[in-house]
Amino acid sequence: MSDKPGFLRRALDGLYFASGVAAALCLIAILLLIVAQMVARWTGEIFPGAPNYAGYMMAAASFLAFAAALNGGAHIRVSILLNAVPEKIKWALEVWCFGIATATIAYFVYYAYWFVYWSWRFNEVSQAQDATPLWIPQSVMVVGGGILLIAFLDNLISVLFKGNHRIGDNTVDQSFGE
Amino acid sequence: MTEVYAIILFLFVLFMLLGTGVWVGVALMGVAWVGMELFTTRPVGDVMVTTIWATSSSWTLTALPLFIWMGEILYRTRLSEDMFRGLSPWLARLPGGLVHTNIVGCTVFAAVSGSSAATLTTVGKMSIPELRARKYPEHIVIGTLAGAATLGLMIPPSLALIVYGVAVNQSITELFFAGVFPGLVLALMFMGYVAAYSVLSKGWQPTLETAMSFGEKLKNSRFLIPVILLIMVVIGSMYTGTATATEAAAIGVIGSLLLAASQGSLNWGSFRESLMGATRTSAMIMLILAGAAFLKLSMGFTGLPRALADGIGALDLTRFQLLMMLLVFYIVLGMFLDGISSVVLTMAVVEPMVVEAGIDLIWFGIFVIVVVEMAQITPPIGFNLFVLQGMTGHEMGYIAKAALPMFMIMVLMCFVLIWFPDLAMWLPETMRSTPGG
Amino acid sequence: ETWDMPMAYSGSNFHSVTGAEFAQCVTTGTGGDIEIVTHPGGSLFAGADIKRAIQTGQVQIGERLLSGHQNEDALFGFDSIPFLVGSFDEHDMLWQAAEGPIRELLESQNLHLLYSVPWPPQGLYFNQEVNSVADMEGIRFRSYNNATNRLAELTGMLPVTIEAAEISQAFATGVASSMVSSGATGYDRRVWESLSHFYEVDAWLPRNYIMVNAEVWEGTSEANQNVINGCAELAEYAGTWRAREYTGFTLAGLAAGGMTVEPAGEQLMEELRAIGETMTAEWLEAAGEEGQAIIDAYREAAAATAE
Ligand code: NA
């Protein structure tokens, strides 16, 4: 195998990176929405639905960043056992972990897809002032969940055939959560 | 009997998934799924998606990524150097000397950061080398830093309080203000310990500072102006009602960006790093919250939380006994789990118990925060220990031992809170009832 | 068979108490055939998600404030048109006119209506005396949806968006100094610490609806359906009675807290009625013929009573 990453590898890494950037943009959007709402209130104006738009951006920022956070090693796991056992058992444990995660997220994405489909079919709209058709923000959940699923699967295959996953170690991101 | 089986099953699956290293958020989803499949006939997948969507698109939670972002920006500024320069002239002559810069620095930074570990890294990157150069006992330097940094969780803003507030549906602004005085008291207790130790210890022989005139001290204090302004804007905006907790977070981000720009530490690289770091960290928390929301729902369907609350109620524990039980429970849990996970994981069961016992949920939030703070410095899993390990190169065991006195002080703090509940409740209650601010 | 029944409001709220009694009645009445377990306080699903959860069979039964779904169908907002009714009795007449169409609308959404109970009437809170709409000019008014925005606009008040959880703080700090809400909200949030006047204008009485998934309902034996219907009737009666009782209790509580609690003056009431006309007409634009039918039937009944 050559050192140069293949097309699929580059495409996948590009996908994780792009969704991470999109998530970051959603975070900026949250900031702008909240500032706009504040300014509106101070000046006696109203910005109907601002909290709801911020909420949709919150969901988008989370789901689109899940895969990037996974590959960046930001998601928390209890690794006492993983670090204590011999290589072979560790490998089996990693297969188990990535297997469970892939199955769980696949299950979620499948039902999320139908959830959004029915929102669209029922023409479900937000109950708040924004009155947004809900399938629009909800489909970001499916897209982000799908990318997370791809990332878990990607790593599972890597563990199975190359012996190790591709996740970095990032205690900084984890610890800054609290 | 079904309840007993349900409890055993939930615990078994939970420990199996968490223990083998499945990511916390995914593990919670897995447990919830097993519980619902076994104990209800409801369509599990639909329920899962409904509740995860509702949780992740919540407006209240938007404060979370913003406060994380704010900490990331400030970490990349000169704030910690400035704080050391501004604080040290005032603290150098106290018994305990410059070790107090650790504690006061953490207290001040805690008022602009929502995170304990971010407080630790920001303050520590300056104070550790300075204190080492002056030959203060290493274990005191490390221990006080590990302990005092946890004030980042108690003094507002606080990520853990946002998560708790969302979990139990209480006003985040009120929770924030409830944390102010307990945080200050805890800081004073840390300082008292350092002072007492320095007087009693024979090995305490740090290099003394050259005395500074009062005028010089005042002049050096100008370095504190930016951070004090930032604190006043963030906390003041909440206290005067100009902004909600979420809006204060937005104000904080803008304030930090301005501060960074005025110091020349804001460039494209640092902006991008701070933003991406905040995005990843908040995604990490959100995955846990998503899993916890589904687990809460699953347990709700099984009726377990109510059965447990009734069971505990039937034991006829006094409030004090219940709190002692929870204290021990959370200390044990906190050894193995991070604070946010242990809060969201248990709240579905603990909230009904606490409400049943007539305990105020705002007060209980502060109680839980002290316990979560302890979890930061108890081995084998404690984030402040990890961070300090990376910063100082010491063994985990050494750091944990150095932090043990701080752990004991926090245990004492739990009792202080029980004896003087007004410490937490006075400020939010006053705020609730002051017409015109 | 166990039916899970999510309810959005806290266990001590009178709606939740009524729901718990209804559940008990059904469980006993069907001899345990159908056991209804209530989950109050949004412990299962939050209010906004309950309707869809019943529709899609995630739960069998549940309670929801349907006027929250006006964006979906304007008809659901019939009980929240400001100043259309002016008392409990008038509201009863409005409900009688609307029950048929609402029932039909719900059936078309895979929902079977069992019973519904009104909230205490909505009144106006201020921190000053107000005798006319002109007095309201420029007051910062808490708004939370399109109707309250419009109300602010028509009365010349400044709308400020404030989430329910932040109400106490908003009043304490003067971010807002007026709202339209039931006596219960003000009582629960101890608003007398910041506000001084409550005007019993009975602006509207929104209702909570207890609905069961239509397929689940069709799959229920006739005997059990009869039991459930009987329990529902009792619950609706008991709940409505509680709403009236509770109104008196909370208003007394507001007064004991030091607030002036009184009906609005004649001039103010007249001006508010005129605003009610405007807002009814605006609602009818969205609600169309079905809405018109409800309003016509209500006005006819009201005129007949007045004679
Ligand atoms: Na803090």
Ligand code: NA
């Ligand atoms: Na720990």
